[in-house]
Amino acid sequence: xxxxxxxxxxxxxxxxxxxxxxxxxxxxxxxxxxxxxxxxxxxxxxxxxxxxxxxxxxxxxxxxxxxxxxxxxxxxxxxxxxxxxxxxxxxxxxxxxxxxxxxxxxxxxxxxxxxxxxxxxxxxxxxxxxxxxxxxxxxxxxxxxxxxxxxxxxxxxxxxxxxxxxxxxxxxxxxxxxxxxxxxxxxxxxxxxxxxxxxxxxxxxxxxxxxxxxxxxxxxxxxxxxxxxxxxx
Ligand code: DC
Numbered sequence: 766x767x768x769x770x771x772x773x774x775x776x777x778x779x780x781x782x783x784x785x786x787x788x789x790x791x792x793x794x795x796x797x798x799x800x801x802x803x804x805x806x807x808x809x810x811x812x813x814x815x816x817x818x819x820x821x822x823x824x825x826x827x828x829x830x831x832x833x834x835x836x837x838x839x840x841x842x843x844x845x846x847x848x849x850x851x852x853x854x855x856x857x858x859x860x861x862x863x864x865x866x867x868x869x870x871x872x873x874x875x876x877x878x879x880x881x882x883x884x885x886x887x888x889x890x891x892x893x894x895x896x897x898x899x900x901x902x903x904x905x906x907x908x909x910x911x912x913x914x915x916x917x918x919x920x921x922x923x924x925x926x927x928x929x930x931x932x933x934x935x936x937x938x939x940x941x942x943x944x945x946x947x948x949x950x951x952x953x954x955x956x957x958x959x960x961x962x963x964x965x966x967x968x969x970x971x972x973x974x975x976x977x978x979x980x981x982x983x984x985x986x987x988x989x990x991x992x993x994x995x996x997x998x
Pocket of ligand 1 (some may be wrong): 809
């Protein structure tokens with residue numbers, strides 16, 4: 766399956782932004798798989814920096830120390846047969862970047878302008894050859910403002926908390942209500958930060974996944990891509 770771009774190439778860049786738990790990563794990964802594109806999870810990069818900060822005992826409030834540490838880390842996002850792997854200084858940290866400790870600190874690290882500058886530059890370089898589905902918070906507004914298709918994927922806080930609760934399984938010692946509050950707090954921080962806040966790009970298409978399955982959202986995005994590009998020819 767491919768989408769034909771109006772310049773004749775059959776690769777486009779797709780930006781998917783939205784709040785935590787809207788289904789961005791599963792949707793973006795599946796869209797990329799269907800189109801034979803590369804999936805880039807930019808949240809994983811902020812998470813890897815945050816893990817490095819935690820491991821090195823750096824105070825997240827010390828902007829200069831966080832910036833210096835972030836610049837020293839070697840972060841690699843690798844796609845291995847459709848599975849994403851994240852490496853921090855050569856070590857596999859794919860699971861560890863999803864820990865609660867990282868969840869609680871990542872928004873603060875992501876609000877650091879120097880960290881953002883570093884990662885945005887890396888993200889842009891990864892998208893130069895097109896054929897990329899990138900998800901995050903500022904992809905359509907800041908990282909890839911020229912992306913051919915921009916989606917703002919959202920869902921209600923309640924539904925997003927429920928999804929995260931089910932994902933965490935019985936091992937996580939956290940209630941649904943605690944999760945809902947953490948997600949709401951993270952939304953607020955991501956939306957209100959001074960640098961690249963989470964906002965919908967004016968040309969992004971809104972998709973509300975509250976009452977849609979992953980498959981329905983994926984199909985919808987692929988259809989939107991086709992319609993948009995056919996109209997532009
Ligand atoms: O999508 P996620 O939950 O893995 O993102 C982790 C954090 O990183 C979240 O607090 C928002 C932030 N983030 C960001 O500021 N910009 C991005 N492009 C991606 C994530």
